[in-house]
Amino acid sequence: MEGNRSKFRELLLDVFLLDPSEFRWDLTRSQIDTWDSLGTVSLAVGIQDVFGHHLTPAEATGLASVEDILEVLRRKGVAFGDA
Amino acid sequence: MKVLLDHEGERARKDLEEAWTDRVTFAFLPSKSQRLEPWATDCLARLPDSMRTDHFALLSSGTTGDPKLVLGSRVCAESLARLLHEAQESEVVSSTIGLLPLSYSYAFVNQWLWARTFRREFVSTAGFAQPDALGDRLERADRSMTCLVAAHVPLFERHFTGRRFPGVLRVHFAGSRFPQEKIPLVRSFFPEAEIYNNYGCIEAMPRLALRRAEEGESASDIGRPLPGVELFTAQDGRLLFRSPYAAVGFCDSTGFHPFRPEDWIFTGDAGHPEPDGHWRLDGRASEIFKRYGEKISLPMLLDSLAGCWPGHGAFYRETDSLGETGHVLVLAPHPDAAQLRAVLSTLRRDHPRTHWPLRIESASDLPLLPNGKVDPAALTQLDDRRVCWSQRI
Numbered sequence: 001m002e003g004n005r006s007k008f009r010e011l012l013l014d015v016f017l018l019d020p021s022e023f024r025w026d027l028t029r030s031q032i033d034t035w036d037s038l039g040t041v042s043l044a045v046g047i048q049d050v051f052g053h054h055l056t057p058a059e060a061t062g063l064a065s066v067e068d069i070l071e072v073l074r075r076k077g078v079a080f081g082d083a
Numbered sequence: 084m085k086v087l088l089d090h091e092g093e094r095a096r097k098d099l100e101e102a103w104t105d106r107v108t109f110a111f112l113p114s115k116s117q118r119l120e121p122w123a124t125d126c127l128a129r130l131p132d133s134m135r136t137d138h139f140a141l142l143s144s145g146t147t148g149d150p151k152l153v154l155g156s157r158v159c160a161e162s163l164a165r166l167l168h169e170a171q172e173s174e175v176v177s178s179t180i181g182l183l184p185l186s187y188s189y190a191f192v193n194q195w196l197w198a199r200t201f202r203r204e205f206v207s208t209a210g211f212a213q214p215d216a217l218g219d220r221l222e223r224a225d226r227s228m229t230c231l232v233a234a235h236v237p238l239f240e241r242h243f244t245g246r247r248f249p250g251v252l253r254v255h256f257a258g259s260r261f262p263q264e265k266i267p268l269v270r271s272f273f274p275e276a277e278i279y280n281n282y283g284c285i286e287a288m289p290r291l292a293l294r295r296a297e298e299g300e301s302a303s304d305i306g307r308p309l310p311g312v313e314l315f316t317a318q319d320g321r322l323l324f325r326s327p328y329a330a331v332g333f334c335d336s337t338g339f340h341p342f343r344p345e346d347w348i349f350t351g352d353a354g355h356p357e358p359d360g361h362w363r364l365d366g367r368a369s370e371i372f373k374r375y376g377e378k379i380s381l382p383m384l385l386d387s388l389a390g391c392w393p394g395h396g397a398f399y400r401e402t403d404s405l406g407e408t409g410h411v412l413v414l415a416p417h418p419d420a421a422q423l424r425a426v427l428s429t430l431r432r433d434h435p436r437t438h439w440p441l442r443i444e445s446a447s448d449l450p451l452l453p454n455g456k457v458d459p460a461a462l463t464q465l466d467d468r469r470v471c472w473s474q475r476i
Contacts, residue, residue, distance in 0.1 A: 015475065017431035017439075019424075038375070038436045038476060041405070045475040 004051075005080045008073070011050050012066065015042045028065040043069070051078055084127040084135060086110045086120050089186035092207045099185065099195060103139070103157065110140040110152055113186040113453060119150060126152045126334035131341075134331065141188050143285045143333075151335040153188075155288040163290060163328035164197045166309060170293055171279060173197070176253055177226040178204035182217070182235065187454045188289040189257045193230050193281065211235070214242040224250030231255065232455030233262040237395065239272050249275045257281035257289070259456050260382060263302040264389045280305060282364075284350045286342070287312075288330045291350070292362060302386055303364040305354070314354070314362055315347055321368050322354035323347035353380075370398070372408055377437040381410060387433050391425040394418070395449050397457040403441055403476045412440035413462050414471070415449045423471050436474075443472040 013020060016034045029035045035043075040063065044055040047069075053076045063069055070080060084107055087098050091114055102109040108130065110123045119142065127140065139160070140152040168174070179198050183190040198205040206227070208217050221229075221243075227250055254269060254276045256262065261280040262269070269278055278296040282305035283289040291314065294306020308314050312326045325347055332341035342348055353365040365371060366382035373379065381398045388396060395415045403409045418426065423443070430439050446468050450461035 014472065017427045019428065034431055034436060036436055042436075042475045045404070049475065 004078055007050055008070070008080070011046045012043075012069075015039060015046050025066055025070075029063065047073070051076075053078065084108050084110075084124075084130070086112060086123045086127070088112050088116065088120070089114045089184050091184065092209075095185050096195065096205060096207065100199070103199070106136045108135050108138040108140065108154075110142070111186050111191070112142050113184055116142065122150065122336075123152055126339075129334060129339050130154070131339065134339075138331065140334070141186060141191060141285060149335060151333045153285045153288070153330045153333045154339075155330050159328045159331075160192055160196055160288055161200050163288065164192055164200045166311075166328070167193060167290060167293075168197060168201060170309060171253060171255075172277070173201075173228065173253060175226055176203065176228045178206055178224070178228075180206045180208060180220060180224060180227050180229040180251070182208060182210040183230055183232070183455065184453055187258070188285045189232075189281070189283075189454075190230055192289055193255060193257070194228075211238045211242065214238070218243055218246060221248040221251060222246070224248055227251045228253035228255065230257065232258045233260055233265075234395075234449075234451050234455040234457075236262050236265045236269060240268065243272060246272065248273055251276050254278045255281050257283065258454060260385070261296075261302045261305075263296070263300065263304075266296045269296075282306070282362075284352075286330050286333070286348050287324060287326050287350070288328055290328070291324050291326060294361065299361060301363070302389070303366075303382065304357075305362050305364055307360050308362070314356070316353075316355050317347075320353040320355070320365060320371070322350045322352045322362075322364070324350055372400075374407055374409060375437045377435065379410065379438055384412075384434070384438060388426055388429055391429045392418070392422065394422075397449050397459070397462055398440070399459055399462045401441055405476065409441040409476070411442045411444060413449065413465075413468070414443060414445045416447050417445040417467075417469060418471065427472060439474055441474050441476060442470055445469050445471050 016032050016039060040060050044060045048054055059072050087102055087109055089095050110127055112119055112123060137157050138154050139157060140154045143151050143153050179194045181194055185191055185195050208220055210217060229251055251273045252275055254273050280294050281290055282292040291312050292305045292308045315323045317323055332339055351367060353368050353371050354362055356362050366380040370381040385396050397413050398410045401409055401411050446465040450458040452458045
């Protein structure tokens with residue numbers, strides 16, 4: 001489960017080109033300058049690649065923070081070791 | 084009319100000398116292009132009477148990849164060699180050291196024809212096929228000049244680190260992106276040399292603009308047009324030229340196509356003038372495209388990475404999963420983790436996501452054509468290609 005958290009963090013670093021030092025679990029979309037519409041597409045593809053879950057367009061466009069992404073994935077059954 | 088193959092070395096120069104002395108128009112093709120001899124013979128046979136003497140033809144693949152023979156006037160080419168001699172202050176130069184195939188218009192005019200016109204020595208070498216011999220020859224250089232392409236710089240670094248060639252007084256670059264960020268390194272090899280960025284294309288036969296390395300800070304700065312040469316930016320950004328030294332036309336599978344003196348000829352690049360009179364390249368016209376409505380210039384993208392990536396880079400085009408044209412960046416050699424992070428950070432800092440490559444791949448070396456340019460067709464077929472990062476689109 002901790003592995004999922006680590007994979008998730010790596011995915012976000014990769015998709016949004018974040019420096020590891022600036023990553024926080026409470027980051028919002030407005031705080032990530034590279035989270036644009038193409039970034040959302042990239043994030044959805046990344047989630048499919050890494051966690052094997054498809055995000056619907058409504059789910060993808062409704063994401064507004066890192067916590068939102070975690071919550072969507074939790075609903076799909078991904079455990080992050082924090083429940 | 085006859086077709087010559089560049090057999091390289093002394094034989095090529097002997098063949099060329101004989102062909103140039105004879106008034107009959109000839110074509111000079113790269114080595115290993117025997118298969119094109121019948122086609123070239125057919126092209127020459129289609130020339131108008133006025134061009135069957137006193138001209139010469141060189142091969143170009145052009146932007147389409149289809150071969151074409153570009154026809155130049157010998158009088159004009161010799162005039163250009165004289166102009167370059169003056170503009171590059173080459174009177175002090177007594178010899179030129181050849182690393183490039185002579186069938187390349189750059190080496191043909193800047194070196195072979197220049198040496199012939201000014202009765203200077205032409206020193207043939209096998210280039211980096213025999214690096215030890217090349218290094219020895221450069222060390223023995225006495226008031227020499229040489230013509231390089233950017234791809235030679237890492238080879239100098241690989242083979243000649245710590246060596247100096249003070250007998251080389253002029254170092255020219257042409258044919259691909261000017262290695263502006265590597266100039267300190269180039270100067271370390273050639274401490275006494277003036278270094279020039281030569282810009283042109285085979286249709287210009289070949290030179291259009293010139294600048295000394297220190298007269299600009301960007302690889303895309305090609306300096307000012309040579310006297311008599313006019314540059315012009317079309318509405319779509321294409322860079323066009325008129326030049327008294329230009330080719331007189333070209334032959335392809337559809338026949339001979341003359342250039343008239345009043346014609347604006349396409350360089351193959353996009354470019355624009357700057358307020359200081361220098362011209363700046365925006366990239367090959369084929370390397371500029373729109374992605375999600377944003378104009379992407381691959382050469383400018385490479386320029387922006389030059390500050391954080393010490394190796395080489397090239398692009399090939401690919402369509403993303405949404406059907407938009409994108410690009411894949413290939414780095415060589417393989418970057419370490421910190422270098423890759425620096426490249427990604429630069430992309431994030433300086434470019435919107437639409438400019439980011441679909442993937443970053445790496446290889447130990449970029450595949451090169453004989454003229455030193457990256458072979459775009461081979462970029463997708465590298466044996467040791469690795470995917471370093473993917474945008475996942």
